[in-house]
Amino acid sequence: MSAAASARQILTGLHEVMASRMHAQGKLDRVVEIIGESLDSEVCSIYLLREGMLELYATRGLNKEAVHVTRMAIGEGLTGTLVANQETLNLAEARAHPDFQYRPETGEEKFHSFAGVPIVYRERAVGALNVQHMDPRKYEDVEIEALQTTAMVLSELIGAAELIDEEEVGATEAQTGPAQIEGLSLVSGIASGFAVFHQPRVTIDQVVADDIEVERQRVYHAFDKMRDQIDGLSQQAEFGKGGEHEDILATYRMFAYDEGWSRRINEAIDSGLTAEAAIERVQQRTRMRMREIDDPLLAERMHDLEDLSNRLLRIVSGQLGTAASQGLRRDTILIARNLGPAELLEYDRRRLKGVILEEGSLTAHVVIVARAMGIPVLGRVRGLRGVVREGDEILLDSDAGMANIRPTQPVADAFDTRFVKSKERQAAYAELRDVEPFTRCGTRIQVLMNAGLREDMSNLPLVGADGVGLFRTEFQFLVSATLPQRERQTRLYRDVLDAAGGKEVVFRTVDIGGDKAVPYLASEEAENDENPAMGWRALRLALEREGLLKAQARALLEASAGKKLNVMFPMVSEPWEFDAAKAVFDDQIAFLRKQKKMLPDEINFGAMLEVPSLAEVLDLLIPKVSFLSIGTNDLTQFLFAADRANPKLAARYDWLSPAILRFLRRIVQATTGHNVGLGVCGEMGGRRLEALALLGLGIHRLSITPVSVGPIKELVRQVDLKQIEDAMNGWLASPPPSMREAITAWARERDIDVE
Known part of the structure; x- marks a missing residue:
């Protein structure tokens, strides 16, 4: 049977x-x-x-x-x-x-x-x-x-x-007094609004079917309607066409037309369930599978499928849709267990001010779309539905990873003051947009921004960065169901260069693998990797899958025809890896030249220094490269053997440790006198106190998040390099008990704002 x-x-x-x-x-x-x-x-x-x-x-x-x-x-x-x-x-x-x-x-x-x-x-x-x-x-x-x-x-x-x-299913009466919740900042920013629940629960009134064929036809009609909705979503995006959100929606559309999914629902109907119950039955099975998935990308794909299941269930039941279908009537903080990218695009951008999720991750598709829309998102908030009621006032501070629910008047007043100050500071930073960042002693500091999406490039003229010191090319790979075709890559890179308007752009070749796994490049070694951050990823993966790097090399070269191309290889640990990666580009240059294709006017190759071993062989690498960029995020966790995502090790992960600063000074000394550019890309350069320390080490090129460009340009104009360099030399020769406190006190004595 x-x-x-x-x-x-x-x-x-x-x-x-x-x-x-x-x-x-x-x-x-x-x-x-x-x-x-x-x-x-x-x-x-x-x-x-x-x-x-x-x-x-x-x-x-x-x-x-x-x-x-x-x-x-x-x-x-x-x-x-x-x-x-x-x-x-x-x-x-x-x-x-x-x-x-x-x-x-x-x-x-x-x-x-x-x-x-x-x-x-x-x-x-x-x-x-x-x-x-x-x-x-x-x-x-x-x-x-x-x-x-x-x-x-x-x-x-x-x-x-x-x-x-x-009470057994968590439907306890929500609190009525003020409350504070904490979570993970997925998209930074602050916002205020009133709580709106994204998805009222669909009530299934009948579980057992009276007529199986009738239920099957109901599901068929619901599938047709859902697919029409998904097909029309890409036309509704408010931030333009051709972005990574379209890659996400393509994957989303693939699920909507997946025959395996519809077949499983039909099998559930065959067992005697109504259309609603059959969809819920398959959805329960999906949730159980999600709990067993360790791969963050595959888990995100399962979230997309659940999003579609919810949509299909609402259509077939004829019950109340999401809050988006009702329209937002005032400034809103959206509350959801999780959220699909397509559902986010349905909301009125004028009213949607922020999102709070019970789940969510930094690589989630909805986060990529929210970042492009400029909507702050707080995720991983436990017990969210037990605290928040529909219509509650919420003050969202994703920068601090928290939100105040039903705030008291003093808390609301403090938030309003901060909000106003934030707007004032943003206005002050905007005035610095066209001001070049010279120190008080007249040294020009390069302040560039990091980017990873086509939409990020709109920030370049807004913040007045000198260019893009790090364009992460992997997002296109992470949101695609299959390896991105060379033509698609070429379009992206060409659009980025056009948007830069002649300003410098440094493309980092794809850094996937490890905790940024993609199913179409899966391997047994990667799946069994006990320490993904130091495993089969970045340049190691690209050199083994040479076809991947070859396609990217051709795409970058073709997109940069008649322009300047800067290419940076990630996670180089020995000079031969740089040589092997550059050889792939050299082969493609020779091929294009033979085909009489136009080449870039200038090509510069560089490496990211994030693996400590590379510092020991800089004398061998420096003659080969045009520039070096210190990746402080990975470098620090490798030096300390401290996973930066582990809260128990947060105290060990200090960029102002003498160990880190002495290591960075060795790199500066090794490159001094050579015709090689040296900079820092990562969060360290975007924090004012840490940036002051980097200036004291002799690092004059910083690539940071767009929101940090204004504050760092403001800092640079307050600093005399000779003074901070002398102070840093003294501290590193005889470190104080707390380097952080010493630098802070030094800055305050000179009225340098490092907050």
Whole structure:
């Protein structure tokens, strides 16, 4: 019997039970009998969450006296484990599992096999449906499928019968007093507005289908409507065409037309579910898979699929859509568990001021789109829905990684003051846009900006940067479902150079791999990499996949025809790696020359110094390069052996440590007297205190985030290089207890603002 037929047989029986006048306990008692008989299983049991514990509510095969007596905590025993992890267990020998616990009152000692699935209600596991058998055997896939489908139907029955307290599923009364939440800054910025929930929950009124063919046609029509919506979204983007958001939407569209997804929904309908229940059933399976995915890119793709599932569910149910469909009536901070990029594009940009997510990551597609739209985003906020109510006033400070909910008047006044000061400072920085950053002693400092999206280039004239000291080319690779074609890469690089208007642009060749994995370049070595940051990534990956670097080299050369091309290779650890990468470009130059193609007027090659070993062989590398750029983010974590993403090591990750500053001075000394440009790119150069230290080391070229350009230009105009260089030499010869405090005190004595 197929999974659909098995499930349909069970659902037919459940439908009759649900329609009967029996009390809730009687219905559950009948349900375990129906499931046990249909699957020919000697035991079938239902556990439900009650007062924070999993309680045996009904059983066929175990001792009836154990009902409402046997209880266990979430995470305790096999049942507690599958509920905690929201995972399916299928064991031939239950006792062999490390989480097995024997409960003598149940009389289950004679049963060997065990299969259990979570009962999920409103996205949270609130119980378990288990079957057991005397013989040691794993249950067949068709049986597991039937159990999972049945568990979904049970969740609605249980909810309708009010067998679960609303508190058990996190629907507690939201706080009414002021509150503060913390999270991860995904897109920086500050904003204020009123809370609007992105997605009201769709209520599924009917789970079991009366007519399967009718349900199938409803899904077909919903798919057609959803695809039409997705196809039209790219025309609605408010920040122009040709950006990386179009690559994201192309991947998104691929999911919308995925036959495998629609086939799984059809199979769920075959089992006897309504269209709504079938979509929810497949969505639950997707969520379980997401919990098992470590790859951040694949997890993001699964989020895109869930976004589409939500859209399809709203269409087929005819129920209230997202807040975007209702229109925003005032300044809004959008609240969501997660958000798809297409859904963000549906909101009125004039009213949408910020976004707060329960989940989210720095590489999420929605974050890339939000950054292009200039919308601050705070993510990884735990318990968000238990704190925020619809319409609450929110003061979002993504720069500080926090937000104030229902703020008191003093907090609101302080925020308003900061907001006004921020606007005033931005206005002051804007006045410096066309002012060249000379120090007080007359030395010209180069202040460039970092970029990674085509849309980022609009910041270049706005902030008055000298150019782009680091253009990260990997975003195009990260948001694509397949390796970007050379023609697409060429268009991007040409657009970037055109937008630069003759100002310098340094293209860093693709830095993917490690924690920026892409599925189309997956390898067994990368998947098993225990330390991705120091593994198969960046130039190492590109040299092994020479076709990737070859295509990028051709694209950069063709895009720069008749112009100046600056190419920088990431994560160079030895000179031979630079030589090998440059050889790929040399081959493409020779090919284009043979084809009588126009070449760049000037080509400069450089390297990022982020691997400490490269500092030991600079005498061998310097004659080969036109410039060096110190990547302070990776360099610091490599020097300290301290993962910068680990909060426990935050204190070790100090850019003003004497160890870091002495290391940087050695690099400055090694390049002094040579015709090679030296600069810093990374967060260190964008912080005023750290930038002051870099100036004291003799580094006169900084490539930083666009928002940091104005503050650093302002700082440069306050500094006398001779004074800070002398002070730095003294500190490094005999380091004070706190280099940070010493530099801060020195700056304050001279009225240099380093805040």
